[in-house]
């Protein structure tokens with residue numbers, strides 16, 4: 270950051286009228302002094318302490334015969350050169366109405382040579398661009414008018430059709446970093462000098478002008494023509510930006526003296542008020558002990574905040590009328606410029622990384638790295654989601670790894686970050702939820718699988734646990750009852766036990782006999798009866814709870830239908846076997862009868 274003062278210049282307007290006494294002297298410090306001699310007024314009385322000579326120092330004083338080109342060379346060239354280096358620049362003209370501000374900034378319309386600082390600056394700017402063909406320059410133009418403390422966009426195409434009051438007003442907005450933004454102020458690209466001049470011409474035709482007693486075509490507003498410049502070297506990510514403000518302030522005028530009224534009076538009041546605020550800002554800036562600078566008092570000082578005490582190389586041209594009747598006003602203008610000269614601006618290059626270029630370069634870098642990676646992995650695709658098979662393989666690998674208790678166990682999934690991430694996720698899921706030993710295989714196919722405990726599953730598990738506990742309790746009770754029964758059986762008389770044992774044996778024998786079909790029907794019936802009785806006895810031995818458990822088991826048993834079917838089949842088969850047995854028996858009887866008959870016949 271460099272501290273630099275505001276350069277001040279004075280320009281004397283040519284006149285044919287009687288001039289006051291003034292002279293321009295070259296001073297030793299390289300500056301030029303403009304001195305006015307004002308004779309003491311007789312009206313001041315016998316004792317009159319008023320000074321007679323007023324001297325003001327300027328970087329340069331342009332005499333009334335100084336041409337536009339010379340002024341441009343002395344004032345603008347340096348500022349524009351700095352803009353091309355990335356420093357903001359401002360040139361503003363200040364002076365009373367009709368003193369030549371508009372002539373200096375915009376120029377006269379009669380001759381080409383009368384072109385002012387703006388067209389000459391645009392011309393110079395594009396010439397400089399051509400001198401650096403390697404650098405990429407962009408230029409945008411905006412043109413702001415501040416009329417009666419309201420901002421208007423002079424490049425708004427609706428200017429021709431609508432009344433000024435109906436046009437959208439340019440408003441000030443400050444962001445969090447206290448950077449000022451102008452809403453409703455359009456920015457137009459200019460690819461060459463001609464386009465830029467067209468914007469200037471359009472803006473100038475839209476300016477508010479009026480005839481005043483002091484100037485036949487007085488500009489009634491403050492106008493700020495801004496050239497936004499950006500420059501970038503092709504191989505660099507850095508972009509240099511600069512704003513060049515060329516400011517034509519409305520003329521200060523003494524209302525009483527000029528005798529204006531109506532609209533002109535209102536305009537004059539606004540102009541004087543805003544110039545007064547400008548003066549306040551200048552005074553505050555030139556007073557080192559002042560911490561607050563009242564920029565916000567007017568729109569003009571807000572917009573020119575950077576140009577006055579901020580990040581800007583600023584030059585001021587004090588336009589002076591040396592006509593005798595205007596000397597007082599001119600002295601006041603010169604006084605103002607002396608205070609301006611005390612201001613120190615802190616300038617720095619506006620350089621930043623071009624965000625668009627950065628994005629483009631980063632994208633290119635990513636593409637290159639992808640290609641490199643693809644080469645390194647033999648073309649293996651590592652974008653997008655993992656295939657289900659790949660996910661399942663990772664799950665298996667994690668499973669094997671966890672089950673392998675050897676210290677040499679390794680989890681090797683290759684260099685694919687997606688697989689590595691998935692394995693980490695699976696391991697994390699295991700650590701977080703040891704109950705859920707399996708990860709959902711139908712999880713959403715993303716690189717970051719979410720393995721979370723399903724609350725429904727947990728609820729089912731909890732219910733099952735409760736059921737198991739209840740069943741265990743019931744089982745224990747039943748076991749206890751069976752043990753009691755057995756104990757009771759052991760204590761019963763041995764003959765009783767023997768009877769029972771004989772019965773069982775008998776049942777077994779009967780069943781064998783039945784199967785063999787060798788018993789008679791009466792015996793079978795007796796056997797069945799016995800069986801039924803013994804089953805009854807056996808059943809009665811079972812406790813009711815045991816019976817219930819058994820019934821429950823039968824009900825819940827998934828193969829109960831099959832068992833019942835088998836039972837039915839068995840019964841059918843048993844009946845068939847029985848019928849066959851009877852048939853065999855009758856055949857035997859017949860055979861034995863036939864045998865007997867044969868024997869008796871033979872005998």
Ligand SMILES: Nc1ncnc2c1ncn2[C@@H]1O[C@H](COP(=O)(O)OP(=O)(O)OP(=O)(O)O)[C@@H](O)[C@H]1O
Nearest residue numbers: 282366367368369370371372377484487488519520
């Ligand atoms: N240096 C100059 N050489 C020739 N003519 C000039 C010069 N300065 C001013 N004039 C002429 O003086 C007249 C008033 O000048 P200009 O309009 O520039 O004054 P101004 O300060 O802008 O006034 P206002 O504040 O009212 O807009 C114009 O006709 C202009 O051509």
